[in-house]
Amino acid sequence: MDLSPDIEGLLRQLAPQTLAALTRRYGHFDLAEDAVQEALLAAAESWPSAMPDNPAGWFTTVARRRLTDLLRSEQARRRREQSEAIRTVPLASDAPDEVWPSGERDDSLVLLFLCCHPSLTPPAQVALTLRAVGGLSTAEIARGLLLPEATITRRITRAKQTILDSGDASPCRTRPSGRGGWTWCCTSST
Amino acid sequence: MKYMIMTFGDETAWDALGLGGSQATWSDEEVAEHFQAMGAFYADLAASGEMVTGFGLADPSHTVTVEMRDGRPVASDGPYAEAKEVLAGFGIIDVASHDRAVELAGRFAALVQTRVELRPVMDGAGQDL
Numbered sequence: 326m327d328l329s330p331d332i333e334g335l336l337r338q339l340a341p342q343t344l345a346a347l348t349r350r351y352g353h354f355d356l357a358e359d360a361v362q363e364a365l366l367a368a369a370e371s372w373p374s375a376m377p378d379n380p381a382g383w384f385t386t387v388a389r390r391r392l393t394d395l396l397r398s399e400q401a402r403r404r405r406e407q408s409e410a411i412r413t414v415p416l417a418s419d420a421p422d423e424v425w426p427s428g429e430r431d432d433s434l435v436l437l438f439l440c441c442h443p444s445l446t447p448p449a450q451v452a453l454t455l456r457a458v459g460g461l462s463t464a465e466i467a468r469g470l471l472l473p474e475a476t477i478t479r480r481i482t483r484a485k486q487t488i489l490d491s492g493d494a495s496p497c498r499t500r501p502s503g504r505g506g507w508t509w510c511c512t513s514s515t
Numbered sequence: 516m517k518y519m520i521m522t523f524g525d526e527t528a529w530d531a532l533g534l535g536g537s538q539a540t541w542s543d544e545e546v547a548e549h550f551q552a553m554g555a556f557y558a559d560l561a562a563s564g565e566m567v568t569g570f571g572l573a574d575p576s577h578t579v580t581v582e583m584r585d586g587r588p589v590a591s592d593g594p595y596a597e598a599k600e601v602l603a604g605f606g607i608i609d610v611a612s613h614d615r616a617v618e619l620a621g622r623f624a625a626l627v628q629t630r631v632e633l634r635p636v637m638d639g640a641g642q643d644l
Binding site: 351352386390391393394395396397400403404407471472473474 | 526529533535536537538573574576577579580582584591592593594595
């Protein structure tokens with residue numbers, strides 16, 4: 326791309342200044358660098374035919390918008406990944422009961438149903454399932470869900486209380502092992 | 516007595532004014548009109564001595580969460596949870612009565628065309644806390 330020496334000189338000056346300003350204001354050095362590169366491209370395309378009245382202001386505004394746009398995309402991607410991760414939690418109890426020797430059944434299926442108790446909100450179901458069925462620590466769940474540990478602690482505590490308050494030991498119709506499953510769930514590992 | 520008026524919005528609130536990730540979705544005239552109306556409202560409050568301070572906040576994608584982990588403050592981007600409405604701006608007013616605060620909140624809501632919330636500020640100045 327052929328730029329006049331004037332424009333090229335101006336951009337050489339504006340790019341590092343804007344990168345410094347964006348980084349100082351918003352952090353994200355890497356994304357700010359991408360944003361400035363895109364602003365450079367936009368300027369190189371439009372300035373030769375239409376020079377803005379305030380080139381520095383134009384350049385900063387475009388770079389700032391690009392940074393915001395890049396951040397939004399990245400955050401949307403993380404949200405998608407997060408919900409995907411939640412959706413694909415492997416269920417250890419998918420296997421049929423027959424795989425366990427007679428007399429020994431895996432109660433985790435009952436537990437799983439309990440953790441999905443209809444009176445719980447989906448976030449509560451997820452947290453409780455990861456704790457009770459998945460055996461993850463509160464800290465691990467918090468890290469996985471990108472939430473503060475205290476939030477998860479409260480969520481799990483409230484979920485257990487909600488199940489207790491509902492008076493319904495297990496939402497699954499057959500309730501293969503009676504109240505055993507849910508008692509375990511509501512009393513162990515706080 | 517002081518009150519905080521808070522305005523809320525989703526991403527489109529920033530996009531409308533060109534403060535988000537692209538050019539303004541409103542026309543230049545609409546944007547200018549909005550800022551002029553806000554400016555006039557703030558000027559009224561400044562003249563009556565009821566304005567303490569007020570600011571709009573940057574696009575929510577720039578939010579950072581800082582929390583204590585193992586006794587040390589740790590900063591991370593986000594929250595990423597898709598919030599329909601987040602804090603978009605706030606003003607602190609110093610008024611004679613709750614009624615006046617509600618009245619001003621009403622004018623503010625009309626200006627920003629969204630729900631606003633009003634909360635008393637605990638400034639320790641009165642016995643009304």
